[in-house]
Every structure is written in structure tokens, then in C-alpha cells.
Amino acid sequence: MAEVKLRGLAHSYHPQPGKPEDYAVRPLEMTWEDGGAYALLGPSGCGKTTLLNIISGLIQPTQGQVLFDGKDVTELPTERRNIAQVFQFPVIYDTMTVFDNLAFPLRNRGVRPSEVTRRVQEIAEQLDLTEDLRRRASGLSADIKQKISLGRGLVRSDVAAILFDEPLTVIDPQLKLVLRSKLKQIHRQFKLTLIYVTHDQTEALTFADQVVVMYEGSVVQVGTPQELFERPAHTFVGYFIGSPGMNLLPARLVDGRVCVGDQPLPVNAGALRLAAGDELSIGIRPEFVRYSTAAAPDALPVHVTRVEDLGNYQIVTAELVGTAQRVKAKLAEEAAASLGPGWLQFPAERLRIYRNGMAV
Amino acid sequence: MQKTVNHRAWLLVLPVVLSVAFSAILPLMTVVNYSVQDILGPGQRVWVGNEWFIDTVRNPDLHAAFWRNLLFSFQVLLIQIPLGIAVALALPAKGWQASLSLVLIALPLLIPWNVVGTIWQIFGRADIGLGGYFVNNILGISYNYTLEPRDAWITVLVMDVWHWTPLVALLCYAGLRAIPDPFYQAARIDGAKLWSIFWYIQLPKLRGVLLIAVLLRFMDSFMIYTEPFVVTGGGPGTATTFLSIYLSNIAIGQFDLGNGSAFSLIYFLLIQILCFVFYTTILRVGRK
Numbered sequence: 001m002a003e004v005k006l007r008g009l010a011h012s013y014h015p016q017p018g019k020p021e022d023y024a025v026r027p028l029e030m031t032w033e034d035g036g037a038y039a040l041l042g043p044s045g046c047g048k049t050t051l052l053n054i055i056s057g058l059i060q061p062t063q064g065q066v067l068f069d070g071k072d073v074t075e076l077p078t079e080r081r082n083i084a085q086v087f088q089f090p091v092i093y094d095t096m097t098v099f100d101n102l103a104f105p106l107r108n109r110g111v112r113p114s115e116v117t118r119r120v121q122e123i124a125e126q127l128d129l130t131e132d133l134r135r136r137a138s139g140l141s142a143d144i145k146q147k148i149s150l151g152r153g154l155v156r157s158d159v160a161a162i163l164f165d166e167p168l169t170v171i172d173p174q175l176k177l178v179l180r181s182k183l184k185q186i187h188r189q190f191k192l193t194l195i196y197v198t199h200d201q202t203e204a205l206t207f208a209d210q211v212v213v214m215y216e217g218s219v220v221q222v223g224t225p226q227e228l229f230e231r232p233a234h235t236f237v238g239y240f241i242g243s244p245g246m247n248l249l250p251a252r253l254v255d256g257r258v259c260v261g262d263q264p265l266p267v268n269a270g271a272l273r274l275a276a277g278d279e280l281s282i283g284i285r286p287e288f289v290r291y292s293t294a295a296a297p298d299a300l301p302v303h304v305t306r307v308e309d310l311g312n313y314q315i316v317t318a319e320l321v322g323t324a325q326r327v328k329a330k331l332a333e334e335a336a337a338s339l340g341p342g343w344l345q346f347p348a349e350r351l352r353i354y355r356n357g358m359a360v
Numbered sequence: 361m362q363k364t365v366n367h368r369a370w371l372l373v374l375p376v377v378l379s380v381a382f383s384a385i386l387p388l389m390t391v392v393n394y395s396v397q398d399i400l401g402p403g404q405r406v407w408v409g410n411e412w413f414i415d416t417v418r419n420p421d422l423h424a425a426f427w428r429n430l431l432f433s434f435q436v437l438l439i440q441i442p443l444g445i446a447v448a449l450a451l452p453a454k455g456w457q458a459s460l461s462l463v464l465i466a467l468p469l470l471i472p473w474n475v476v477g478t479i480w481q482i483f484g485r486a487d488i489g490l491g492g493y494f495v496n497n498i499l500g501i502s503y504n505y506t507l508e509p510r511d512a513w514i515t516v517l518v519m520d521v522w523h524w525t526p527l528v529a530l531l532c533y534a535g536l537r538a539i540p541d542p543f544y545q546a547a548r549i550d551g552a553k554l555w556s557i558f559w560y561i562q563l564p565k566l567r568g569v570l571l572i573a574v575l576l577r578f579m580d581s582f583m584i585y586t587e588p589f590v591v592t593g594g595g596p597g598t599a600t601t602f603l604s605i606y607l608s609n610i611a612i613g614q615f616d617l618g619n620g621s622a623f624s625l626i627y628f629l630l631i632q633i634l635c636f637v638f639y640t641t642i643l644r645v646g647r648k
Contacts, residue, residue, distance in 0.1 A: 053545075056545075056549065058545050058548065058549075077548075078545075078548045078549055079548055079549065079550075079551040083549065084549065085545070085546070085549050087542035087545070087546065088542070089540065089542060091542050091543050091545075091546040093560045093561065093564075094564045094565075095560060095564045096560065104550050104552070104560075105549075105550040105551055108550060108551035108552055108553070108556065109551050149546065152546075152550060153549075
């Protein structure tokens with residue numbers, strides 16, 4: 001159990017990195033608090049796994065430090081870092097029994113046999129593996145194998161943090177739920193620092209207290225699921241989180257007012273200190289867009305091109321008149337929506353303004 | 361499900377039946393012909409039934425060749441499998457060094473059997489061969505594969521190791537490369553030592569390819585002919601007379617076509633059985 005701190009950390013797979021694009025993980029400061037459950041969310045290739053492997057010591061960072069409880073461990077090899085890691089595909093030792101699998105990390109560290117047995121039985125109990133202890137590990141199903149990999153981390157009493165690298169990828173959908181709640185239970189019980197890498201936003205949002213969103217090697221936002229949803233700090237977060245993602249429309253400054261096309265929006269541009277040369281865009285969640293069939297003040301005229309009924313809600317896709325911009329609105333099941341002309345309202349308190357991708 | 365009966369479908373099999381008949385069954389029938397008759401000349405033949413077979417399987421020379429060949433095959437496996445694994449482990453995993461060493465290692469596999477024999481026949485000579493000269497004059501050990509049965513045996517064994525260990529090494533190399541990185545990473549996290557990584561990760565993951573290697577090498581060495589024929593001709597005495605050499609001595613050397621045919625069929629059957637074992641084991645491993 002430890003606080004994990006990354007100080008000025010960056011990593012590049014290039015021998016001589018120059019441009020920012022050369023970095024898999026761009027310089028970042030980050031603190032993972034002791035006992036926190038974090039999800040590390042981002043698209044494939046954004047540097048999640050690299051970051052994870054740096055924390056566990058499988059990769060030496062190009063620059064910066066990794067600190068566990070204030071102690072610099074950057075130079076420490078993996079086996080001395082007290083980190084447990086669960087990988088995308090279950091890693092088990094085929095020829096061993098489940099018991100021997102769980103005992104392996106302890107035996108390698110010269111723990112007394114009686115202590116090994118006690119720890120293994122304790123952990124097997126927690127993970128519902130007691131009945132499988134005598135069985136050979138190779139024939140078991142993927143979810144049990146994944147629990148064994150987790151168990152090999154948990155048996156060590158000195159574990160500082162457990163890292164998960166998309167651990168539920170190969171698990172059946174029904175079992176995913178079971179295993180996920182098992183993980184939450186383990187987290188509450190052992191009060192471990194958990195870092196959970198995933199590209200599945202549902203998994204991240206349900207699992208973690210804090211979600212860390214990565215994009216092109218940088219951490220673009222850290223926050224609770226609600227913060228990520230309501231106040232995305234980066235256009236990528238808006239687009240990546242939510243289904244459908246945030247509406248993002250290019251905007252410009254006309255006579256001190258923020259406009260989409262020729263339509264001014266209810267934004268106090270002066271207070272935001274926007275400059276004429278800024279590359280602006282506005283973002284609004286489909287959930288917060290108001291649709292009506294009649295004109296209203298502040299409403300933008302649109303042409304509705306598609307209405308999809310998705311069971312308990314509807315998605316309206318509309319084109320802003322005068323621009324080719326598409327906007328999606330999420331409406332209640334019973335709301336009336338029809339193809340053709342319509343009006344959309346963007347409530348001022350829900351509008352986010354982005355300058356060069358970052359929230360203003 | 362209702363199956364349609366259509367006997368014209370047999371016509372489609374006919375080309376295969378014909379070509380197999382010409383390529384395999386007809387020549388084999390000639391052997392069968394010789395194995396059940398004593399053919400003295402054109403028009404002069406006596407039906408002897410199973411006498412050739414009985415005579416052949418009771419022949420002590422054949423028994424000796426059989427046990428000799430079995431011993432040779434076991435020694436081949438005993439040396440080549442561990443050596444192949446060791447070579448595969450020592451090879452670089454990536455980069456141009458990997459490509460280069462793979463090509464170098466594979467070279468012996470590309471040399472025709474006959475040439476392999478000739479190379480070693482010359483290499484082992486004490487007068488003009490580099491190897492033979494080195495052992496005799498530099499190491500000071502008396503070595504002559506044409507006179508000493510033990511030296512001949514060792515020469516053929518070393519030659520086979522040189523020729524075929526690369527195959528085992530290449531198979532193992534492929535097997536090692538197929539182990540995903542997380543296995544090694546997890547082992548590091550678990551604090552496993554190098555020996556544990558080999559014993560608990562690499563060796564179990566190599567099981568499939570090792571099985572193929574063992575069966576291939578056993579079958580091949582059980583049928584070995586060309587290389588010992590070129591190097592020692594089966595001698596000195598019968599020291600390196602393996603089953604194939606014994607067969608050709610009878611059939612071609614002594615022109616004992618009856619005994620030769622009978623043994624050909626027995627040998628053929630033996631190899632068929634081995635093939636079957638080979639095939640079913642691989643299928644079973646693949647299914648796991």
C-alpha cells in the first residue's frame with residue numbers, strides 16, 4: 001500500500017527522441033494516492049501500457065522519477081518494487097497446480113513453507129479459488145486463470161499497488177461483471193492502490209473513483225466519472241467519454257461574440273478573454289441539447305436528417321442551417337421528433353468552449 | 361440428414377487411384393511378388409509362402425542391425441534435443457544478428473545428404489582431413505574411423521548431430537518466439553530466477569514443438585542411410601550397419617531378393633506404424 005508519484009516522467013522508444021511525437025509518454029506529473037482506485041483510459045497506442053510498465057519497472061523511463069511513498073524506485077528492478085501486475089491475457093504456469101501458482105512468488109522470495117500455505121489459503125478464500133487449489137492450472141477457464149494471476153499479486157503481503165492491463169479483454173461478458181465486482185471488493189478489503197488500464201469507458205467509469213484520461217502520450221484529464229462527463233477538460237475527453245460523444249463544432253469570434261457559422265451563441269466571450277486568432281470550438285453533450293419543432297429565442301435553425309429510436313431514448317441527428325455541421329441530441333423516449341426543419345438550443349451553462357483543444 | 365447415393369462419384373476418385381497405383385502400389389506389388397516366391401529366373405519360380413519372412417525375422421544379423429539402429433536413434437535424440445534447445449535459447453531474439461545466425465544455423469540442413477557424407481568422410485581422415493588430423497596429431501588421440509568401430513560410430517553420430525541439430529534448434533526457436541512477453545514480465549514480477557523461467561515457462565511452452573522434433577528425428581534417424589553409406593559403408597565390420605544399409609547389403613549386395621523383399625515389407629510396416637503414432641500424437645497435441 002503506497003502512494004505512487006511520477007515526477008517529470010517521460011518515455012520514448014526512440015534512441016534519440018527530439019520532437020514531442022517521438023515520446024510514447026510525454027513529460028507528466030502525477031500522483032496516485034494511497035488506496036485509490038484509478039482507471040487509466042485512452043485509445044490504443046496512447047501510452048497507457050507504457051506508463052503502467054514504467055510504474056511496475058518493466059520499462060526504464062527515458063527521464064523523470066517514480067516514487068513509492070516518497071522513496072525513489074526508478075532504478076529498482078521489477079522484482080524489488082512490490083508491484084503486482086495482471087495482464088491482458090492470463091499468465092499462469094501451466095505445469096503447476098493452482099496452489100503452486102499462488103505460492104510461486106512467495107517461494108521465490110524464500111518465505112517459510114508454513115507461511116506460504118497460510119497466505120495461499122487466505123488469498124484463495126478471498127478469490128473463491130479454494131476448491132481449485134489442487135487442480136492443474138492449465139485446464140481452467142480464462143476468468144479463473146485471471147483470478148490466479150491476480151492472486152499471485154495479492155499473496156505477497158508487501159504489495160504496494162496492483163496494476164491491471166485490460167484484464168477483462170478475454171473474459172465472457174457475463175463473467176466480466178462478476179469479476180469486476182470481485183475486484184472492487186478486493187480493493188475495499190485490502191485498501192490497495194489500484195491502477196486499471198482500459199479502453200472501455202463503461203469499465204473505467206464503473207470501476208474507478210478517479211479516471212485518468214490519456215491521449216497521445218499525455219494525461220489530458222483526471223477526475224471523477226461525473227467531472228469527465230460534465231466538464232471535459234479536453235475535446236478528446238468530450239468525444240471519447242459518453243455515447244454518443246460530445247458535439248464539437250468549430251467556432252469563431254465575430255464582433256466579440258462566439259459564433260457557429262453566422263449564429264451567435266449565448267457565451268460571454270469577454271470574460272473568457274478569447275483572442276481573434278484562437279482556434280476555437282464549442283462542445284455540448286447530446287444529453288444537454290434541447291430540441292424543439294418551433295422557433296425560440298437563441299435557438300439555431302437546423303435540418304433534422306435522422307431520428308433513431310434506441311429503446312429508452314432517441315438520438316436526433318441534425319445539420320445546422322448555413323453550415324454542414326452535424327449535431328446530435330439525445331431525447332427522451334416520448335419526445336416528438338420529426339425529419340425536416342427544427343430548432344436546437346444550447347443552454348449557456350452546458351456549453352464548453354475549447355481553445356486549441358483545451359477547455360477555456 | 362438424408363444422403364444422396366450417387367455411384368458416379370467414384371469416377372472422381374479414379375484419377376487418384378490410378379496415379380497411386382502406378383506410383384506406389386505396382387512397385388510395391390513387385391516386392392510382394394518376390395517376398396512370397398523364390399524367383400530363380402524368367403519362368404522359373406517356386407511359391408514359398410511365408411518362408412522368406414520367417415527366415416528374415418530369425419536372422420541374428422538383422423536383430424543386431426535393429427538394436428544398433430535403435431541405440432543410434434536414442435543417442436541422436438539424447439544429444440540433439442537438449443543441444444537444440446540450448447542453441448535456440450542462446451540465439452538472439454531480434455535484429456540483424458537474429459537473421460544472420462538463423463541462416464548460419466540452417467546451412468547444414470540445405471546440404472544434400474550425399475555431400476554431407478562426403479564432407480565428413482574427408483574431414484575425418486587422419487592424412488588430409490582437418491578433423492582427423494586435429495584429433496590424431498594435435499590432441500594426440502588415435503582416431504581412425506575406417507579401422508576402429510568406436511571411431512566410426514562416433515563419426516556417424518557427430519555427423520548426424522551436425523546435420524540435424526539445426527532442425528531442432530529452429531523448431532525450438534520458433535516455439536520460444538511464440539511465448540508472449542507478459543509471461544516473462546509476470547515471471548520478473550514474481551521474482552522468478554532464470555532457471556525457474558526455463559523450467560516453468562519456456563519448457564512447458566515448447567512441449568508441442570519438442571514433440572514434433574522428437575518424432576521427426578526418431579523417424580529420420582531410424583531410416584538413416586546415405587551419410588553412413590558414404591562415410592563408412594556400414595563398417596568397419598558391421599559397426600555402423602543400420603537397418604537401411606543392412607537391407608541394401610542383402611538386396612543389392614548379395615542379390616537375396618526374397619529376403620530383401622520380405623524385410624522391405626517389414627521395414628515399411630514399421631515406418632508406417634511410426635508415422636501413425638507421429639500423426640495421431642501431433643493431432644492430439646494440436647487439439648489441446
